[in-house]
Amino acid sequence: MLLTRDAIQFSWQALSANTTRTFLMLLAMSIGVGSVVILTALGEGARNYVTAEFSALGTNLVIIIPGKNETSGDNPMGLIGITERDLTIDDAVALTRHPKVSRIAPLNIGGAEVAWQSRKREVSVMGTSHEFQKIRQWEVAQGKFLPKIELSRGSSVCVIGSELRNEIFGAHAALGQWLRIGDRRFRVIGVLDSEGQSMGMNVGDSVYIPVASAQALFNVPALFRIFVEVKTREAIPKVITFIKSTLKERHQGVEDVTVITQDAMLATFDRILSALTYAVAGIAAISLFVAGILIMNVMLVTVSQRTNEIGLLKSLGASSKAILNLILIEAILLSALGALVGLVLGQLGCWGIRSAFPDLPAYPPAWATIASILVALITGVLFSLLPAKKAAQLNPVIALSKR
Amino acid sequence: MIKLNNIQRNFLVGNQTVHALDNINLTINDGEYVSVMGPSGSGKSTLLNLLGLLDSPTEGSYFLNGRNVTELDENEQAMTRNQNIGFVFQVFHLIPRLTAAENIELPLVLAGISESVRKERVHHALESMKLLDRAHHKPQELSGGQRQRVAIARATITEPSILLADEPTGNLDQKSGLNVIETLELLNQKGITLIVVTHDAALGARSTRSIGMIDGRIDSDSVDKKSANHSGNSPGESDVTHT
Numbered sequence: 001m002l003l004t005r006d007a008i009q010f011s012w013q014a015l016s017a018n019t020t021r022t023f024l025m026l027l028a029m030s031i032g033v034g035s036v037v038i039l040t041a042l043g044e045g046a047r048n049y050v051t052a053e054f055s056a057l058g059t060n061l062v063i064i065i066p067g068k069n070e071t072s073g074d075n076p077m078g079l080i081g082i083t084e085r086d087l088t089i090d091d092a093v094a095l096t097r098h099p100k101v102s103r104i105a106p107l108n109i110g111g112a113e114v115a116w117q118s119r120k121r122e123v124s125v126m127g128t129s130h131e132f133q134k135i136r137q138w139e140v141a142q143g144k145f146l147p148k149i150e151l152s153r154g155s156s157v158c159v160i161g162s163e164l165r166n167e168i169f170g171a172h173a174a175l176g177q178w179l180r181i182g183d184r185r186f187r188v189i190g191v192l193d194s195e196g197q198s199m200g201m202n203v204g205d206s207v208y209i210p211v212a213s214a215q216a217l218f219n220v221p222a223l224f225r226i227f228v229e230v231k232t233r234e235a236i237p238k239v240i241t242f243i244k245s246t247l248k249e250r251h252q253g254v255e256d257v258t259v260i261t262q263d264a265m266l267a268t269f270d271r272i273l274s275a276l277t278y279a280v281a282g283i284a285a286i287s288l289f290v291a292g293i294l295i296m297n298v299m300l301v302t303v304s305q306r307t308n309e310i311g312l313l314k315s316l317g318a319s320s321k322a323i324l325n326l327i328l329i330e331a332i333l334l335s336a337l338g339a340l341v342g343l344v345l346g347q348l349g350c351w352g353i354r355s356a357f358p359d360l361p362a363y364p365p366a367w368a369t370i371a372s373i374l375v376a377l378i379t380g381v382l383f384s385l386l387p388a389k390k391a392a393q394l395n396p397v398i399a400l401s402k403r
Numbered sequence: 404m405i406k407l408n409n410i411q412r413n414f415l416v417g418n419q420t421v422h423a424l425d426n427i428n429l430t431i432n433d434g435e436y437v438s439v440m441g442p443s444g445s446g447k448s449t450l451l452n453l454l455g456l457l458d459s460p461t462e463g464s465y466f467l468n469g470r471n472v473t474e475l476d477e478n479e480q481a482m483t484r485n486q487n488i489g490f491v492f493q494v495f496h497l498i499p500r501l502t503a504a505e506n507i508e509l510p511l512v513l514a515g516i517s518e519s520v521r522k523e524r525v526h527h528a529l530e531s532m533k534l535l536d537r538a539h540h541k542p543q544e545l546s547g548g549q550r551q552r553v554a555i556a557r558a559t560i561t562e563p564s565i566l567l568a569d570e571p572t573g574n575l576d577q578k579s580g581l582n583v584i585e586t587l588e589l590l591n592q593k594g595i596t597l598i599v600v601t602h603d604a605a606l607g608a609r610s611t612r613s614i615g616m617i618d619g620r621i622d623s624d625s626v627d628k629k630s631a632n633h634s635g636n637s638p639g640e641s642d643v644t645h646t
């Protein structure tokens with residue numbers, strides 16, 4: 001009986017002898033495995049990114065969005081909502097009456113040009129309050145955040161992100177400088193320590209001013225969001241009921257806001273992104289299937305090209321089973337090697353993605369890695385069964401006489 | 404010992420039956436040197452393939468060393484080919500990607516012999532074929548005669564009792580052909596049963612026993628006494644039946 005070690009060596013020699021064919025099959029297999037790895041890493045990375053972002057929002061957070069939409073739970077961003085009536089600062093203040101509400105922060109967003117001396121920059125301007133820093137759990141690198149003043153009162157002070165600080169002030173000290181925002185001037189009282197993106201907002205490249213000042217600056221009385229931090233997780237449903245009834249009362253009996261919780265958003269995103277990950281994994285797996293068909297074709301060609309050799313092996317005493325095994329081992333070697341190369345390519349791709357987008361934790365999930373290797377091996381063997389059977393059943397006399 | 408009883412080998416071509424072998428009865432004793440001659444299409448290769456268990460008879464039985472090998476299963480036949488039979492082909496049939504040594508080693512690999520034993524035996528085979536300096540050459544780097552000597556080394560590496568050669572000199576010039584034949588005869592003198600199919604009358608004359616075939620039947624079966632005495636082998640008893 002042919003020893004397994006010798007069979008592997010024989011098949012290996014056959015693979016090495018035909019480098020073009022081997023290279024093509026490896027390419028097909030490795031692209032399949034590599035794409036499963038990369039695509040699932042992207043999906044999983046997006047999921048983890050979103051989860052991390054929501055966690056960074058702070059705990060027990062309830063967000064109020066102007067406009068009502070019926071499927072509020074499934075539409076976390078409230079993008080489809082139609083504004084019935086503006087959210088106002090008074091609405092926000094009214095919500096602080098509930099004993100389980102620890103803090104609230106209104107948010108207004110606009111774009112404006114900021115300038116200091118000759119330097120200018122177009123940035124996002126956030127109108128908010130002292131509490132916003134606590135809710136978002138941001139650190140202040142220099143100075144302090146917005147002062148604790150009445151929400152309806154403006155003040156000509158601002159806090160800037162670290163990136164903006166570097167762009168505008170460079171080596172100069174920023175604290176105490178007067179920054180022009182739009183057509184007004186604000187004194188810089190703090191620089192944020194935060195970095196990177198948060199919920200689609202670039203924290204570092206933004207400027208924060210009191211909400212009343214922002215309303216005046218943009219001449220927009222309506223709020224973009226109200227953030228409500230609840231003391232305990234258990235109290236969230238009660239607070240939501242309170243928010244809804246309070247605002248309905250204040251808005252002439254019309255329920256025209258959408259209240260979303262972090263948990264609901266998180267769960268929705270998690271569902272969507274998990275489904276997406278499985279979907280892309282499935283699509284990538286199709287390429288493995290295609291690779292399997294390619295392997296079958298190439299192995300069929302191989303068997304017909306090596307008919308002489310198979311006849312010879314039989315004349316030298318190889319049983320049909322030995323021939324079958326030799327061809328299958330070739331397929332397994334190819335698939336395993338292809339899977340290995342694919343894994344390396346996939347990991348390289350993930351590394352590339354992580355280098356290009358440092359915020360995205362693009363690591364392939366273990367199940368995808370294992371599944372892609374298994375699928376590669378199984379397709380390799382399954383699709384080689386037919387060519388291997390064909391080879392094993394060759395009549396040695398006819399095989400030997402084939403030219 | 405080879406014993407064929409009433410062997411019939413028919414091929415169906417279209418709706419016509421070709422009698423490639425027609426009622427063959429033949430006994431070949433151990434150590435004989437037999438040449439098989441006859442016109443093209445007379446069934447020489449078919450006979451050889453049958454003797455080598457590459458083909459099975461349509462009818463009749465084949466006894467090899469007292470065992471009815473027509474009744475063996477596929478696996479046992481493969482094992483018998485590996486252990487008892489060596490093949491030498493007109494077109495060498497060496498595997499081009501393997502070196503001379505690796506080609507010679509193949510039957511031992513298929514038999515599951517350990518590597519150390521294999522290397523040793525291949526070394527000896529290369530030595531006796533005067534191919535030691537060509538051990539690591541690929542077939543295309545060898546001359547025709549050298550290729551055939553590699554093929555002979557491969558055919559005999561498992562020390563089979565029978566060596567079957569189908570026109571072994573057909574692709575060689577006269578000098579290398581003679582060299583190959585002398586190599587085969589040397590093996591026969593050491594005891595192997597040698598059966599050579601040839602078109603070359605001069606080559607056929609060198610054997611101790613010459614079988615002539617026509618239309619799938621054995622037409623003549625003669626023993627050359629002179630060569631027989633020379634090689635020291637006893638002539639085979641032949642029972643030729645004409646039908």
Ligand SMILES: Nc1ncnc2c1ncn2[C@@H]1O[C@H](COP(=O)(O)OP(=O)(O)OP(=O)(O)O)[C@@H](O)[C@H]1O
Pocket residue numbers: 414415416421422423441442443444445446447448449450
């Ligand atoms: N696989 C096959 N299918 C059909 N007919 C076959 C087959 N193999 C051999 N034959 C026929 O059997 C007969 C004997 O063929 P064989 O090859 O044994 O002749 P041969 O004596 O070796 O001839 P040559 O000297 O040309 O090699 C021929 O008529 C051939 O056509």
Ligand SMILES: [Mg+2]
Pocket residue numbers: 447448449569
């Ligand atoms: Mg022939």
